[in-house]
Amino acid sequence: MSGATALLPALLGGAADRQAELEAADRAIRAPLALSRRVGFVQLVGGVGASTTVAAVAALIAVRRRGAVLAVDAAAGPRSLRWHAGLGTTAPPPADARRTRPQSQADALAGLPITDAGVAVLDGHAEDDLAITETAWAEHVAPLARFCPVVCTDWGVRGAGADLGGVAAASSTVCVVTRSDRSALERALAAAEAVRALPNGPDVVVAAVDVGRTGGRLPVGFGADVGVPVVRVPFEPARRALRPVHGADCSSATRAALIRLAAAVMTPGGNRR
Template sequence: MRATPDPRDVLSALARSAFTSTAGGARDLGEDDRHIRQSVSTSRRIGLTGVAGGSGTSATAAAVASVLAHRRAGRVLAVDGAAGLRGTVWHLGLDDEARSTPASAVRRTARTSWQATTDLPVAPSGALVVGLGDRDDPSRVPVPSRWADEVEPIARFHEVVVSDWGVRSPHVDLGDAARDSHVLAVVSRSERAALEEAVALAGTVARIPSPPRVVVVVVDVGGVGHAAARLLRRRGDHDVPLVTLPWDAAKTAGVPPTSRSLRPASRRAHIELAAALVQASTSTSDVEHAEHVEHVGSRQEAVS
């Protein structure tokens, strides 16, 4: 008859196993942190767009901006250019007034960092915020010219600019989002049809003149994201890097999510994604970009 193990022995064994199995994870997180904190010669612009409403673009943009603001010494600017009441501003924990940041002649003619940040709301994470939403009609999609008017004059005073473009038509103004980004993340739910649409959209962006780096971010609703990504990789009919974010109920609650309300797996995935996007924005070759982001994807699948 097998003896019942002492619970303390079980916990001790689990602890040893956890420390052993996470040694590589600690190294990976250290690598991610180095990528996040790396110095940049000029302001880096990270854009995010979704294939459909409810894809998680705004929540992802806010998470990336928060990670960068927490971990970088320089200024990080978050731009909310999505329609609706729960855009990046809401996910960053700011009130409705911040969704439409009043225009400022001081910022538009900024020559100093102080002028560039005048009257900008500051999120709890430390990210500065520009809201491009329509105060009278939140459902109206902000036109790209607002980005040019309100963000372009001050972008160079921030080390990283994270822009939530919301859903953009590939035939109308997606090109503006692409041209204003060093790296563009196409955010998709993990259903097969949505993911294939995202890959196709990313391919469209990659074919425009002087394209940005492109990454597909799969928000893993239903827990099938890794399986869908593996299927696309096996088929070999795409060359767009894929990164998966776990679905987290905290992102759909009635209050803005915080680092404490998110699951550890979500927090780690946000760090990995932020690192991948910063690295993509500074990569000097397509091969280097693809290899780094695919490495992140492989790490995620290994622990899924």
């Protein structure tokens, strides 16, 4: 059994309510999907751990589900999704013509590197500046989505307004990744409300990463009145290492939080009014 596959049993040794919660989260991740799940991860400012979060969530989903999980790097920066997924910093492979008009899952994933967890990674930096426009995302990724039950995209830093509107249009769920201090979380919740209010708006989840170890100062239930799920992810010292962080490197509290987050983004209609 791999470290990723063995992750859940290792977490289920606590109180009965904790076990029940994590078992329910695991069922949500594994549940059949009527349509492909397109999850867009976005941050309003840099340095909050969005790429790390995308890589971890995509890996958790991949080891729990049948069918391909595609992770798309549409962000800028040297510590890209590709790096966090454990694929290094070497130049990505050139585009494969079979992905232009795929007729099968093999075509959709042709030429893409696959991580140990089973995640196929599409690096937008090699494909016509995918990191810049949502239109390019639609051109390159939409044809692949019908062969990939789950698509997780790292959009990087996007501002309010049109930027988030474009991300919302490409997503069935938008996950806003933010620091867990009060001011940052309030901005993230405001952005989440704006995305959810769009016509045919997607589901929205907020991932509050305790980068500055300030999350403990917030009252329990902060933001619950907004109706948007807020999943708190603890500070993880392993993230300071000059290498990608895998599930086995993280604390049990971090792994539990990431399972909760994966379940939240995989639950259709989880925060509809």
